[in-house]
Amino acid sequence: MHLHQATPLIPSRALSLLAGRDVWLKMEAFQPPGSFKIRGIGLACQHYLHQGAERFVSSSGGNAGMAVAWAGRQLGVPVIVVVPETTSARAVELLRQENAEVIVHGASWQEANHYAQSLSGSKDAFLHPFDDPLLWQGHATMIDEVAADGCKPDVVILSVGGGGLLNGVVEGLQRNGWHDVPVIAVETEGAASFHAALQAGHTVELAAINSVAGSLGAKRVSEQSLRCAATHPIHSALVTDSQAIAACSRFLNDHRVLTEPACGASLAVIYDSHPLLAAFRKPLVIVCGGATVTAEQLWHLSEKR
Template sequence: MTLHLNTPLLESRPLSLAAGRSVWLKMDALQPPGSFKIRGIGAACEHHASSGKRRFISSSGGNAGIAVAYAGRRLSIPVSVFVPETTTDRAKALIRQEGAEVIVHGASWQEANERALSALDAETAFIHPFDDPLLWAGHATMIDEVVASGLSFDAVALSVGGGGLMAGVAQGLARNDLAHVPIIAVETDGAASLAAAMTAGWRVQLPAITSIATSLGARVVSERAFELAQSRAVESVIVQDRAAVEACLRFVDDHRVLVEPACGATLALAYTHPASLARFERVLMVVCGGATATLAQLQSWQAA
């Protein structure tokens, strides 16, 4: 049993017209927990369940925690998610809605993560939100699905936080003989740890996350994501929070789907940064989703 869905692949006429080239959308916002995270997290949870683990522990401020909670409910395995104090009430409610325990600890994800690791025992599996080969293999299935559809594309655009999605997409491209296809790695200003690492040549730790796209809020990008940026074609693009929010709102009108600013960052390439796509004829965009932003919240950010 797999816990994720084979999601729709759509040609977006509105985004194609805005970008001046063909834009195709892998609609992982339609996964049951609301984001692509269930692909890798579901695979990891199934692996650990088959190995005899009796409990899952994770650390997350949002979508990864929701995905672990969903997987645990589907597999009838109890889940505890450690979240930082900055986690929204909505995110905590969505985790609890899946039947998981929520434990608030620390001012940042790093502190919540340390507390989660200290709670492990022999019967418990730790489900990392982004830095685990099991997750990357699960995320890679989205590329398998696109290739199986027969679609050809010459770039993949996606949002980068810790880098788990990028690692999975790179793995999917490689195993489908598409390692030459560039990845356009999009971050918001104030959460651009990959861009900082690519500029510096080493994994820079941001002093703080100042972007509203908190789902992209890894102060240090994963080692695997940094390695990929050094070893394959990765193009870094940074967008402003306002562009990401406005892209979310335009996307609601264009495709009737609500996503977080972390996902809107990628959509903003078509809406407001078409020059970043100018070299490509057909772009695959990963609509990674996100369940913790509401329409009212997006509208309040736009008005600010």
């Protein structure tokens, strides 16, 4: 039994008319916990439960933490989620709704993560937000579903934070024999750890995250993401916070679906006709979702821009 749901693959009339090409959307925002994260985290939670784990420990106040909390409730396993002080009250409320014990610790995710790892005992399973092969294996199932639906895109557009989604999509493309389908990996300019790694030839730690797209706020991308770039065609794209926010607002109007700025980064490639798009006629956008965003938050972000 999978904890994730098979999500709709839909042609977007609005985006297709705007872009002058056949735009498809994989609607991961429709997953029960609000984002694609449940695919990999659900698989990992089931794996660790089978190995005897009696509690799940996570270090994310965003989509990953929500996925762990939701999976724990479904499986009847207690969950601790350690979140940094910057986590919104809304996110903490949602985590507690899933019966998770929430501990607020540290000024950054790195500090929360270190503390969460210190809490993890021999009967606990620690769920990393993005850097675990089990997560990539689970995330790859979204491409399995696209293939099963008989739709082969000529490019996949997705957002990159720590790289878990990128790693999973590349795994899915390759295991379906779609080595010829490249990926456009999108980041906001203030959270571009993958772009920096490509330029340096190795992973580097950003001095700070300066972006409203908090879910893209990994200071260092996973090593696996660089390995993916060496074995699969991947193009790095950068957008501004303003573009990501505007894309969320436009997508809400076009498709009646609320997404966070991290997801808006990918949608901005279509809405703002990014130059990389010119070479492709049938793009697939992973609408990765956003568990904690509200319409009011999006409105305030839009007003500030």
